[in-house]
Amino acid sequence: MFEEKRFLWLNSELAYRQIGSGPEYMIAFHGYDQDSSVFEAFEPSLGTRYSVISVDLPHQGSTIWNEEELSPDLMSRLISDFFQHLKINGTVAILGYSLGGNYALGMAYLKPELISSLWLIAADGLQRRPFFYFLTRNALGQFLFRRFINHASMIKSLIRGLNYVGIFSKKVANFYLGSIALPEDREKLFLRWTSSSRLAPNLTLAFAKFNQFNWPIFLIFGKDDQVISIANARKFKRYVKRASLVELKQGHKLIKSRNNHVIEAMIKRLEGAEE
Numbered sequence: 001m002f003e004e005k006r007f008l009w010l011n012s013e014l015a016y017r018q019i020g021s022g023p024e025y026m027i028a029f030h031g032y033d034q035d036s037s038v039f040e041a042f043e044p045s046l047g048t049r050y051s052v053i054s055v056d057l058p059h060q061g062s063t064i065w066n067e068e069e070l071s072p073d074l075m076s077r078l079i080s081d082f083f084q085h086l087k088i089n090g091t092v093a094i095l096g097y098s099l100g101g102n103y104a105l106g107m108a109y110l111k112p113e114l115i116s117s118l119w120l121i122a123a124d125g126l127q128r129r130p131f132f133y134f135l136t137r138n139a140l141g142q143f144l145f146r147r148f149i150n151h152a153s154m155i156k157s158l159i160r161g162l163n164y165v166g167i168f169s170k171k172v173a174n175f176y177l178g179s180i181a182l183p184e185d186r187e188k189l190f191l192r193w194t195s196s197s198r199l200a201p202n203l204t205l206a207f208a209k210f211n212q213f214n215w216p217i218f219l220i221f222g223k224d225d226q227v228i229s230i231a232n233a234r235k236f237k238r239y240v241k242r243a244s245l246v247e248l249k250q251g252h253k254l255i256k257s258r259n260n261h262v263i264e265a266m267i268k269r270l271e272g273a274e275e
Contacts, residue, residue, distance in 0.1 A: 002018065002037070002040060002043075003017060003018075004016070004036070004062060005018070007082060009078065009081055009082070010066075010067055011066040012058075012063070012064055012065050012066045012067055013063065014056070014063050014078075015035075015036065015055075015056040015062035015063045015064075016036055016053055016054060016055045016056065017036050017037065017053075018051055018053055018054075019039055019040055019043050019046070019047060019051075019052040019054055020043050020047020020048065020049075020050055020051055020052050021047060021051055022046070022047060022049040022051050023049070023051075024050050024051070024092070024093065024116070025051050025053060025086070025088055025090075025092040025093070026046065026051070026052045026053065026092060026093040026094070026095055026119075027052075027053050027055065027092055027093075027095070027107070028052050028054040028055065028095040028097075029055060029057060029094075029095065029096045029099075029103040030054065030055075030057065030060070030061075030097055030098075030100050031097050031099045031100055031255075032060075032099040033060065033179065034060065034061070035056050035060060035061030035062065036054035037054070038054075038097070038255050039054045039097075039255065041255050041256055041257045041260075042255065042257075042259075044257070045261075045263035045264045045267065046267075049267055053086065057099075057100065057103065057192075057196075058070055058192075059188050059191045059192050059195070060192065065191075069191075069195055069198060070195040070198065070199060071198055072106065072198065072199060075103075075106060075107070075110060075199055076110050079107060079110070079111055079114070083114070090116075091113075091114055091116040092114060092115065092116060093117045093118070093119065094107055094108055094115055094117075094118050094119065095119040095120075095121065096119070096120055096121070096123050096125075097121045097122060097123065098121075098122050098123065098124055098227070098228065099124050100124075101121075101123025101124040101125040101126070101200075101228075102123075102125040102197065102199050102200040103196065104118065104119075105118075105120075105123070105126075105199070105206065106125075106199030106200060106201060108206075108210070109201035109205070109206050112209055112210075112213040112215075113213070115213065115215055117216045117217070117218065117270060118210075118216075118217045119217075119218045119220075119266075120217065120218070120219050120220070120236075121219075121221075121255065122220070122221055122222060122225055122228050122252050122254050123219075123228065123233075124196070124200070124228055125196075126203070126228075126235070126236050127229070127232045129167055131162070131165070132167055132193075132197065133197060135193070136194045136197035137197060137198060142194065145158075149189070149190045150183075150186075152181075152186070155180055155186055155189075156177060159176050159177055159180075160177075169226045169227065170226075171226040171227060172227050176189065207239045207240055210240050210242075210243075211240060211241055211242075214241070214242055215242065216242050216270060216273065217240055217243040217244070218243075218244055218246075218270075219233045219236065219237060219245040219246065220245075220246045220248065220262060220266075221233040221246075221254075222247075222248050222249075222250040222251050222252060222254055223247050223249055224249065224250060225250075225251050225252045226251065226252065227251075228252060230247060233245055233247075244266075244269070246266070248262065
């Protein structure tokens with residue numbers, strides 16, 4: 001177990017840990033209802049090249065988040081202050097898994113000059129979902145969402161409705177339905193969805209910016225993923241010229257030690273491009 005560290009920022013405390021001791025930095029964002037320890041599984045493959053700074057996201061893990069919703073402006077300020085705290089002067093690699101894909105994409109879009117490569121593993125944020133954005137970004141949508149949060153039967157109906165219209169797969173719907181038994185769980189759902197959704201950039205603008213800065217992007221997705229469709233990654237690859245995609249005969253849970261060989265192959269490809 002790698003030691004957990006704290007970054008005191010404004011009224012909040014950001015929990016993180018360093019995994020590996022490589023000469024380059026990587027900032028890693030985990031998935032829903034996880035914490036920074038999840039990436040310890042990839043220490044054998046990532047840890048030689050990178051010092052992975054794995055962060056507990058707002059409203060998750062040990063992070064104590066007392067700020068307003070994590071808007072792009074607030075995220076930009078947090079990145080600058082966190083880099084200063086870590087004494088990072090150069091560029092970093094970014095990794096986002098599942099829900100953390102929104103944070104990784106948001107950071108890459110906000111601070112492209114600080115990025116050396118972008119890693120997206122079964123990542124959210126690669127698909128436009130108008131109804132989901134209405135619930136999390138629109139004032140009326142957020143008001144209605146909060147009304148749902150305060151009534152368990154209503155939020156359950158909402159999640160089933162998202163499944164019915166195809167926004168959520170049955171597996172995702174069942175996961176969330178099992179996570180909202182208590183009022184505090186429903187509040188966390190609202191806060192986690194809202195913050196992550198606000199950070200995901202407009203994809204058309206993101207495609208243009210990513211192609212402009214032209215750093216390598218590695219996509220690792222499961223062909224049998226019922227949470228994040230691999231079709232999103234295939235579409236992303238078509239529009240971003242330096243994106244490469246590895247398709248695994250697996251589901252959504254890809255952060256496993258058995259997949260270290262996939263990361264190692266990606267790093268060798270990266271090193272070959274740098275020669």
